[in-house]
Amino acid sequence: MLIELSIRHFAIIDELTIQFEKGLTVLTGETGAGKSIIIDAIGLVLGGRGSSEFVRYGEKRAEIEGLFIVDDDHPCIKKALEYGIDVQDSMFILRRNITSQGKSICRVNGKLVTLAILREIGQALVDIHGQHEHQALMQAEHHIAMVDGFAHKTLAPALSEYQSLFKQAKQLQKQLLSLNQNEQEMAQKLDLFQYQLQEIEQANLTPNEDELLSQERHKLTHSEKLFALLQDSYLSLYGEERGLDFLSTAVAHLEEAATIDEELKDLFESVSNSFYLLEEAAFTLRDRVEKIEFDPSRLEFIESRLHDIQRLKRKYGATVDDILEHAAKVEEQLDTIIHKDDRITKLQQELEALWQDLFVEAKGLTEIRKQAATQLTNKIHEQLKSLYMEKTKFEVRVLEKLANKQAPIINGKPVPFSQDGIDYIEFHLSTNPGEPMKPLSKVASGGEISRIMLAIKSIFSNQQGVTSVIFDEVDTGVSGRVAQAIAEKIHMISLGSQVLCITHLPQVAAMADSHLYIQKQEKNDRVKTSVKVLTLEEKIYEIARMISGVEITDLTLQHAKELLELADQLKQPA
Known part of the structure; x- marks a missing residue:
C-alpha cells in the first residue's frame, strides 16, 4: 500500500506531505482545489508521462516521492532484484524529479533507474483508474487485453507458445521477402559478393x-x-x-x-x-x-x-x-543467391508448415478466450445487478479479425494472424429490455460506462496483485441509489486493496475510512494546495456541503449524519 506521498514544487502545490491509511481514503474539495493534481503526482512517480509544465512557476524542478510497503512475496520484489535494486523490509521508495527543461530523474530505493523501469515497477504497485480508462473501455481494440488479463493464468502459457511461433513465422517471411528481391539487385549483390570473396581468398x-x-x-x-x-x-x-x-x-x-x-x-x-x-x-x-x-x-x-x-x-x-x-x-x-530458387522453395515449405502449427495454436487461444468470455460475462452481470443495472445485458464477443489480401491461406481461407492471435474481442450491451445487443461504444451513457468499468475493476482487483487502486472521479453521471451502490462497490474493493478515491458523491465520502479535504489557499499573491485529515465533525460538515452545494442547513447536516450511520452499518461484517 501507499504509505506516504511527498510533493514539492508541483503545479500549484508548493510543498505537501500526505500520509495514507489502509482501506478506503476519499479526497474531496472544491473544483480546482488540486485533487486531480495529487493523483497526477502519484501517476508521475509511478512512471507516467512528464512535462516541464508540471513544474511550479519560478522553480527549477518538481520533486515527488512515494513510500510503498508490499507483501514479502509480491512480484515487485523479484522484479526489483532483477534490476539490481536492493529491497529491505518489503519497502519501495519511488522518487522522480522533473526539471523545468522537462528532463526526468528517476530512483527506486535510491538507485538511479530508467523511466521504463520506474513504470514497470510502479504499474505493479498501483492501478490508477481515471477518465482515460472510460475511453479505453469505449474502444474495442482494448477489450482483448481486458479479457486476456482476466484469463491470464490459463491463457499465458498458450499465448507464449503462440507468440514464439509467430516470431519464427515473421522471421521466415522476412527471409523470403529478401530472397524475392528483383533480379537486377540480386545480380548486383552476386557480383559484389564474388569480388569480395575472391579478393579475400x-x-x-x-x-x-x-x-x-x-x-x-x-x-x-x-x-x-x-x-x-x-x-x-x-x-x-x-x-x-x-x-x-x-x-x-x-x-x-x-x-x-x-x-x-x-x-x-x-x-x-x-x-x-x-x-x-x-x-x-x-x-x-x-x-x-x-x-x-x-x-x-x-x-x-x-x-x-x-x-x-x-x-x-x-x-x-x-x-x-x-x-x-x-x-x-x-x-x-553467395550460396544463398546461387541456390536462391531451392532456398525459396524450402523456406516456403517451412513457412507453410509453421502457419499450420500457428493456426492450431491460435484456435487454442480462441477456445480459452471463449471460455473466459463466458465467465467474465456472468461475473459482470452479477456486478451490474448490484449497481442497479439488472436489466442490462452484457456480452463479451470473441470474433475473428478481418483478413487482408496478404494473409496466409489455411484450408482455402485467409487467416488474420497477429501478435495476439486471430481474435477480435468486442463488448456488446443492451441497456433496456427488447433492445438488440450493440457495441458498447454506441449505446452506453457516461453513468453506465462508469458502472461497467467499476464492475470490471471489482472483478480484476483481486487478480492484478496491485497494492493500491486509485479512482479518479469514477462516479461521473450517477446519483441517488446508483451512487449508493457505487459507494458500496468501492468499499468492497477496499477490503482487498487500499483504495484512494476522488469523489463528488456524498455516499462515497461517507463510506471512507479516512477523509482528506483538499483546499486551495492564496498567500503572498501565490496559490497553493493543502491537505487536511478531517475529524468526524469536519467530515459531517464536508458531506453536508457535498449534498447541498452551497448553503449548509440543519437538514443537510442531519442527512450527512444519516449517511455516515448507514455507512457504518454497511461496513459491519455480516
Missing part, C-alpha cells in the same frame, strides 16, 4: 597473421641493436677475465673452504649451481647471436604484406579474424 590470410608479422617486423627492424645487446651480454659472461671466469674461481675456493667448515657446504652448492645456470645461459646467448639475421628482403616482404592486410582491414574488418569471418558470411550469402 587471393590474400591467403591465416588467423592472427597481422600480429605475428608485426612482431617479426619489430625484431627485423631492430636486429642490429639486438645483435649488439646479446653479443655484449655473452662476452660479459664468457671468456678470460669475464663473469664466469671469476665465478669459477669463487666456486673452487668455496669447495676447498667447505672441506674445512662443513657449514659452508650449502653455500658452495648454491654458488656452484648458479655457475652452471649462468654457463647454460651464456651458451644460449651465443646460439641466439648466431641465429640473428640481417634480411632486408624479408623485411620488405613483411612491410608489403602488412600493407595489403591493412587495405583489407579498411574494407572488411578491424582484424584478420574479422576479415576471415566476413569472408565466411559472404560465402554463405
